[in-house]
Amino acid sequence: MIRFLLNDQDVNEENCAPDTTVLEYLRTKVEQRGTKEGCASGDCGACTVVLAEATNGQLRYQTVNSCITLLGSLHGKQLLTVEHLKEQGALHPVQQAMVDLHGSQCGFCTPGFIMSLFALYKNCDQPTRADVENALAGNLCRCTGYRPIIDAALSLAGKGASDIFTKSEASTYLRLTGILKQHPSGFIEHGARRFLIPTNGDELLAQLQRFPDAKLVAGSTDLSLSITQQLQQPETLIYSGRVQELMQIEESASTLKIGAAVTYSAMQSSLHKYFISFADMLERLGSLQVRNQGTLGGNVANASPIGDTPPVLLALDATIHVRSPNGRETFPINTFFTGYRQTKLPASGFIESIEIPLQPECQLYVYKISKRLDDDISAVCAAFSIALKDGKVNDVRLGFGGMAATPARALNAEQALIGQSFTEQGILAAQKALAEDFSPIDDVRASGAYRLKVAQNLLLRAVLEQDNPTQEALEVVQYA
Ligand SMILES: Cc1cc2nc3c(=O)[nH]c(=O)nc-3n(C[C@H](O)[C@H](O)[C@H](O)COP(=O)(O)OP(=O)(O)OC[C@H]3O[C@@H](n4cnc5c(N)ncnc54)[C@H](O)[C@@H]3O)c2cc1C
Ligand code: FES
Ligand code: FES
The missing domain is CATH 3.30.465.10 (Uridine Diphospho-n-acetylenolpyruvylglucosamine Reductase; domain 3)
Structure with a gap:
């Protein structure tokens, strides 16, 4: 069984297919259809909902795309949708701002925008325009009416994030921690198919051995596409999102x-x-x-x-x-x-x-080249770690994506850089050597020739940036 809160309602679910998405659950099982389906692949944001989780003594509100979120991953969380925001018939401040500033146009994408703005409202009292753009980059408005939506978001700055959820925050926190105390692990199953929620590495390993064909699922942002786009029906899914050892970040010297x-x-x-x-x-x-x-x-x-x-x-x-x-x-x-x-x-x-x-002697340069600035897959991704000694390259690793069948290092170019000055002249041989390292392919994102040229130019960009750490002169700030 899994347990979660649907707004303030306690929900137990057991008999559900392991690949049920939260969107499917909302629209077909509990018949709350405010949350919309646009693309079913995590791209448009029409299905955005908010999950609240008890973390470090407080509730953390985060947006997710419900079309690629699996129902089983809700165990121990609170699911909030656009239906839950009103208080005694009055619109939530975020909804009211959207009405007042004419942010709702087609109406179909609006519930997703509302939920992204709601999470921003809960997490940030004084959002800047950059904060708003970051919060909304995953919500597509096809009629290009972003201005009133951004205006609505900015109008909420400093209005105080107090709302119905603030009032019930302490009790919601206790309810969520109570669920996980009582039922640290969980499962749902339907016939011979199942979604398992182990809580530690030993359990996870035992379950993977018991079900050799099982798919391990973490955030499901990739795996769900095999369900919603390719209509695969995995028999067993094992969720890593509650495995304590896998959730840690350790910082040492x-x-x-x-x-x-x-x-x-x-x-x-x-x-x-x-x-x-x-x-x-x-x-x-x-x-x-x-x-x-x-x-x-x-x-x-x-x-x-x-x-x-x-x-x-x-x-x-x-x-x-x-x-x-x-x-x-x-x-x-x-x-x-x-x-x-x-x-x-x-x-x-x-x-x-x-x-x-941690290698403080190395300077790291990271570049993502894609057609759109936000929410787009790379044509080329490049990362360079470079250590200089007496003005010469002493240690270097050049990592690339989009240039070969796997992410790969450019070993010839690295060799050509060792002992050279990190200057326009010093990188010439390495730029040439990139053509020996990679023969990138043409595809919808870019041609092979473009990819190679970009990879070579990114080395030059790193050279130019080494004395210009703010990168301002090199940043594209305006698009035609
Ligand atoms: C709209 C959209 C935009 C995206 N944009 C980008 C982008 O810009 N750049 C980018 O790199 N990716 C992007 N992705 C892809 C995706 O977000 C990433 O690949 C993500 O890191 C996958 O992590 P996940 O936790 O969601 O994996 P899942 O989907 O849960 O799993 C993916 C695969 O990894 C396996 N797996 C997961 N955890 C483990 C583990 N601990 N051990 C072994 N195997 C494991 C699973 O079995 C599965 O095969 C995008 C996806 C979407 C839907
Ligand atoms: S329906 Fe488009 S992101 Fe979910
Ligand atoms: S307001 Fe919905 S697509 Fe623009």
Whole structure:
């Protein structure tokens, strides 16, 4: 059985298919149809709902796309939808602002916008325009009417985040922690199909061994697409989002270790401390809804050639910690990806954590090149870690995505950089060597020739940026 709160109502569910999405549950089982389906693939935000979770003594409100969120992952959380915001018939301040400033146009995307603005209202008392844009980047308005929506969001600045949920926050917190105390783990099942929620690594390993065909699911931002787009019906799903060991972030003097089930949003502040350019790039990975759900372990396990974190982890020389029936193993990340979407992960194994060495002598440059600034997949992602000694390149790792069948290092270009000055002249041989490292393909995102040119130019960009850390002169601030 799983238990969660649907607004203030206690819900127990047991007999449900493991691949039921929250959107499907809302619209068909409980018949609350305010939440809309646009794309069913996490792209448009029409289905945005808010999940409240009891964390560190308070409730944390986060948006997710309900079309790619699996019902089982709600265990121990509060699910809030657009139906729940009114108080005694009066609109929530966020809804009222949208009415007053004419933010609701087509009406279909509006519930999603409202829920994104509601989460912003709960999390940020004085949102800037950048905060608003960040909160709304995953909500598509096809009639391009963003201005009144942004105006509505900005009109709420400083109005105080007090609402019906504030009044019940303490009791909601106790109810959620009570659920997890009573039922730390959970499951749903339907016939011979099941969704399991282990709470520690031993349980997870035992379940993966018991169900060898099971799919491990973390944020489900990728796996759900096989359900909603390819109509696959997995028999067993095992959820990593409650496995304590996989949820930790450990900072030591020499490394930063991030649990595989830590979400992008949850690791942002640690990354910001040690690797600002990585943290900055992450703000362009998917949308806020995707970052609130998607995990580092999922991104690495996916082994997508266009995933955004593997190139950075390659440049940072990360280590992948894996647990399987063989025991615990570690893999340097440059040996982990073995082919298109293939890794060295053993059968019935899982990634426990990703460990990044802290190397203060290295400068990290991270670039994501995509057609749109927000919520878009990379054509090329590049990350360079470079240490200079006496003005010459002494240590270098160049990680790339979008250039080959796997995320990969540019070993020839690295070799060509060693001992050179990190200048326009000094990188010429390395730029040339990139053509030996990679023969990128043409696809919908970019041509192979474009990818190679961009990769070469990004090296130059790093050279130009080394004395211009604010990057202002190089930032694209206006689009035609
Ligand atoms: C709208 C949208 C935009 C996106 N934009 C981007 C983007 O800009 N850049 C980008 O890189 N990605 C993007 N993605 C892809 C996706 O968000 C990432 O790949 C994400 O990191 C996957 O993590 P997850 O936790 O959601 O994984 P899941 O979907 O839960 O799982 C993905 C795969 O990883 C496996 N897995 C998960 N955890 C583990 C583990 N601990 N051990 C072993 N295997 C594991 C699962 O079995 C599954 O095969 C986007 C997705 C969507 C829907
Ligand atoms: S329906 Fe488009 S993001 Fe969910
Ligand atoms: S207001 Fe809905 S698409 Fe623009």
